Amino acid sequence: MSKLFVVGTGPGDLALVAPKAMHAIKASSDLVAYGLYLDLLGEICDGKNHHDLPLGEEIGRARLALDLAASGKTTALISSGDIGIYAMATLVFELLDRQLSGEEQHPEWLGVEIEVVPGISAMQAGASRVGALLGHDFCTVSLSDLLTPWETIIKRVDAAGQGDFVISFYNPVSKKRDWQLNAARDVLLKYRPASTPVLIGRQLTREDERITITTLGQLDGKDVDMFTMVSVGNSESRHIVNGQKEWVYTPRGYQKKL
Structure with missing residues (x-):
């Protein structure tokens, strides 16, 4: 099954990134994030396909992450802090909700396995x-x-x-x-x-x-x-x-x- 990790990487210190978040990033071939978040993670992101969308492109990031995962690429959508607090996780589920209600035309998204990985908040x-x-x-x-x-x-x-x-x-x-x-x-x-x-x-x-x-x-x-x-x-x-x-x-x- 297609896999999307929705990952919170904590406030910035690498020592505060949860082991489960590290595992999710290592298991992914494609990383979707605001570029600063990938920079803060450093070497763990080496060898991955980076999809860096700027601030203000949050909807685009969520769509891209779902598309990549639906295409068969194990993908991590990354935010700093806890991705479920004022961050990207809610957009992923809002898009899925819209698909289920017929407002989106991406049935392939519904085949994606989603795992949310929490992080330490600010x-x-x-x-x-x-x-x-x-x-x-x-x-x-x-x-x-x-x-x-x-x-x-x-x-x-x-x-x-x-x-x-x-x-x-x-x-x-x-x-x-x-x-x-x-x-x-x-x-x-x-x-x-x-x-x-x-x-x-x-x-x-x-x-x-x-x-x-x-x-x-x-x-x-x-x-x-x-x-x-x-x-x-x-x-x-x-x-x-x-x-x-x-x-x-x-x-x-x-x-x-x-």
Whole structure:
């Protein structure tokens, strides 16, 4: 049977690529990805057929991966982080759904065996860099309104604020979107203190990684770019300092048992 691996390769550090993801890539003859993701993987991609489509061509990547697999080539569709979180896996299944409903004319896709291989997400990598920020209930929200109306996004931010979730913002800022993060910050300030710790993680686990710990009151979109993830603690999250080392954690409620 034709095979398509849908693979998440983690935040960037090769040591954080899961063994199962490595196996899937090694087993594939053809790799479909944004070129940077293949560059980060290095030698493991040598000897493979590379199909590098630029940012903005996500639908094309998913179609190509299905076509290659349906033609009999063992194929890996690759994204950084977890490919099921704001990434390519959903497009593969959306296209299959459209085929089943008659909106696509690619019956050969339905013969492809699909295996989704998860990866470590940016929010997990960021939380690990500063301690245990995701120690209690949390959620994620993408601030990109390219595919989701802003009214829906800010409604979700408000609900997360009311629920006192730790919240990780993906796609917080881009060249064309420079105001949404500050708008989300202002919503959260209605529900939690300005002193709430915030993690700003840029290029997480990569050579030029930069970690900043700030507060919700000081959070400003001008300090963030499209390579950055922002995680905001809940009302109980703690920022502690031990000499030159800083940690952020969110208590789970063990205080009563200590």
